[in-house]
Each structure stands twice: as C-alpha cells, then as structure tokens.
Amino acid sequence: MLVLTRKKGETIIIQNGIEITVVDVKGQQIRLGIKAPEDVSILRKEVFDAIRNENAAAVRQNTPDLDKIAHIMKSGK
C-alpha cells in the first residue's frame, strides 16, 4: 500500500480525474472530500463488506418453499 502524509486542506490526485482532499481532522476522525467523475462508484468499505455478508447469509439459508411465501403474499398472513 502506498502511504502518503497529507495536512488539512491538501489533496491527492488519482488518474488525473479523482481528487481526494483532507477537509478536516478532529482527533480520530478525518473528513475527506472526494471529487470524481459521475460514473465512479464511491463506497464506504463497510457497505461493501455488509453486502458480501448478506450474500453469504442468503446462500446459507435452508431451501425455503417459495410457493408458501407467494401464498403469504397473496393472503397477507
């Protein structure tokens, strides 16, 4: 991993198109400003990890009877 030291207000540029600025530093918290093209997806890594965990949970389940669920949907109970 490349490690750079930046001060508040300083920026790094990635691939000419993405700018990450240290907006504020307060104790353990660092606020980052990100300027990127519209089509660049930016996510907190926890979100990605949560999706991964949820996918794993979806596969771990037993084999539910989908017709039974469809019946609950129709009847509302």
Add this chain to the structure above:
Amino acid sequence: MDISTKAFGVCSIDPEEIVTFQNGMPGFEDVHQYILLGNGAEDTALMWLQSTENPDLAFVVARPETFRSEYKPKIKQAELKEIKLETAEDALVLVIAVVPEDVKKMTINLRAPLVINRRTKLAKQIVLEDENFSIREAVFESK
C-alpha cells in the same frame, strides 16, 4: 443440458438462458454463471438464481416492485456499460432475499440489486451509493 440444483434436484436447462456475472458477486467473485429458475411463470415474484457450477449455491431472488412499487435505484452509466445495457427494456432488476425459518421475517437487499441484461445475458450486482436503501428490508412486517 442438465444441472443439479438446490431446490429442484436435477433440472434440464437451456444453455442460452445462462446469465454471466463477469466479476461474480461480492463474496462470490469466482462464480460467474447462474440460471434463473421459477415455477415457470414469467411474473413469479420469487425465483431462484442458481449457480450452474455449484448445486449448493443458489439465491432466492425477488422482483423488487412486488414488494416496493416505488423502488427506483439510480445506477451509474459505467455499471450499465459493463453489462452492455443500452435500453431499459432489456434490464431485469432483481433483489436477493434472505428467508429465515419464519418466512414472515424475510428481508430483501435493496442496496445491492442485480441487473440482468436479458439480451446479452450479462449481469452484475450493483452496490448503490444511496444510503436510504436498506440491505435488510423487511417485506412483510413494516408494510
């Protein structure tokens, strides 16, 4: 061709219907080929997305509009380009469901929908930036 499935045992499938996740899905990056299995009807609310490679690997998937008619995920052009999606008509949007023992506690993942290009059969699970979409949306209780 015949494949083994989690829900239906051995099934005969049309290889043309296999959908390809070129980059897999988060947590399942190495699994690329799946087939949608339902009870036959196109309008079925719930279906199986079954791996054609691993019989034990299958997701229950739902048409989000069945549960949340207002669901309109905003998906970036670059992500649609990956599955060569050109028109909205070619898109089939599904969400993954987690179905616990008590099926009324079923949840759907609105934060990471699956988008399948019906024409090219390319698909991708897209993690949305919008934090208002729940990863665990209860479908029966909070209605």
